Amino acid sequence: MSDKPKEISQDGSFKRQTNRFTTPFGKKEEHLPVEAGRYRLLWSPACPWAHRAVIVRKVLGLEDAISLGSTSPMRPNIDRVDWEFSLDEKNLDPELGIQYVSEVYYKADPDYSGRPTVPVMVDTTTNKAVNNDYFNLTNYYEVEWSDHHKDNAPDLYPEELREEIDEWSDAIFHDINNGVYKCGFAHSQEAYEAAFDTLFARLDELEERLSNQRFMHGDFITDTDVRLYTTLARFDAAYYNGFNTNRNLIREMPNLWGYARDLYQTEGFGDTTDFDSIKRHYHVSITINPDKAETNILPKGPDLAPWEESHDRERLSSSTDKFRR
């Protein structure tokens, strides 16, 4: 008999649930049709998985083609692991008219029993969740949605790099993006320490890799950088404290820290990074930190001003543009 919560294995390690709605966007009959104005992306600025979709949407200029609904960083209450539109008037998403993200999941599948997650793409002709596949969503935006990109939009997923990008996506997912959650949600010391060691070994590797190249694949920002950025942006402000990932701060790793600031200072990255929401979610939201819920203290640190400081990473690139157009 298991007395472990959902998503916690018998050995105490965190096993993230699989995604329920994974039909790809595309041109075949069995695909979700690509159609400007039809879908609404739901996110919360707190969530790193949703953040990557919002960055790519902005960098590629998909804002007019795909609308955006924003939920609060705070869970509705301790018994409800849901996302709520409590920042909107009457607590309702103005386009879908729903209060909770779970509503589009139940509309699509009345028997849905997982956590309702963001990002989720909602078909506004039915108000049903049609895709919550955060792992592939940015790639759909990059490839299948290319007809709707802005003029001169960058290529974040160049064909000749896709194999390499996909390999890094896997590594970054397991060791870093989800690695911090494996640290924070571990229910055994052994599972926590294994995740901690894997996480910092990978960060050490990236610190070295980024010592002589500006971005993960050279002179230009790619999908890999988006995936890495969303965890780096949350690391010092949330994970170091909240998830026990405390060997060192990212700002103590000079190459990763310069790299993170370089991206932060790029349109689509910093302007979609909401540190206040991030801190509220990880430090105050009651399902994660029950001990702090009683008093709802929001940590005042860290100092965020250094994110704006110069990073001097241009010296590592032979291009004046950070994007390949």
Place this chain on the structure above:
Amino acid sequence: MSDKPKEISQDGSFKRQTNRFTTPFGKKEEHLPVEAGRYRLLWSPACPWAHRAVIVRKVLGLEDAISLGSTSPMRPNIDRVDWEFSLDEKNLDPELGIQYVSEVYYKADPDYSGRPTVPVMVDTTTNKAVNNDYFNLTNYYEVEWSDHHKDNAPDLYPEELREEIDEWSDAIFHDINNGVYKCGFAHSQEAYEAAFDTLFARLDELEERLSNQRFMHGDFITDTDVRLYTTLARFDAAYYNGFNTNRNLIREMPNLWGYARDLYQTEGFGDTTDFDSIKRHYHVSITINPDKAETNILPKGPDLAPWEESHDRERLSSSTDKFRR
């Protein structure tokens, strides 16, 4: 009607209880008599208030005159804010034969209703607590216990500096030693932020002060340095995470960090600093972090090896000895 816990004011701020047993050591009839072999000091390596007494006891060579009983860093259970001799055989202090520190408090005062705290000096002729006045205890060791100091013991409380030392003791107590607790135990955002601002303003002041002098009062270690050290040693390993004192780490403040290492590498300081106990107490002990009690995860970080690194602070002193003998 107040619904606040003990030691929490209506405005949500933390007000530390006053000490119950404050009779000074001394030569007058109303004083506690100074007598080698009569008293036992009870401490836990986790506790900064007790740590200062243990440092001074060792630096002055009072180990033979005052024996030492050590309690576990872990609270006995969630309902019992006590210190337990669970590291000793049969969970009993080998000299006093007690399991809990509270026993010497109740023996001295059956109606004692405060938290049983360390440090506490116990008269072994009665097994009663006779002094738990951590604020003055090191000064008693330095002055009243001088007949029992080792040969060539340093003067940690020179007469001509006492006024200045006492002023700093007050400032360091309110803003730093107890300041971190005011951050960590605050029950209102306002009380937390006020304590946070006061704490870092004072640390900024000390960072500046220690830029051109080796110790707080110049070339020699004094009682002030002991008081400051015990909080600095716990800052990155415990308070930054556990008490939300997260503007920056001490290791990010070069003068304070060099100063802390300089002291750590001095006999009596580093050899009485038990980072494992400190981390267990603040991160795992259930009365402080109920959310972590469920899983009992001990954070793996921070990296402690840098405490041994060279500090180059000798350049700020004209003396080859860190102590005034």
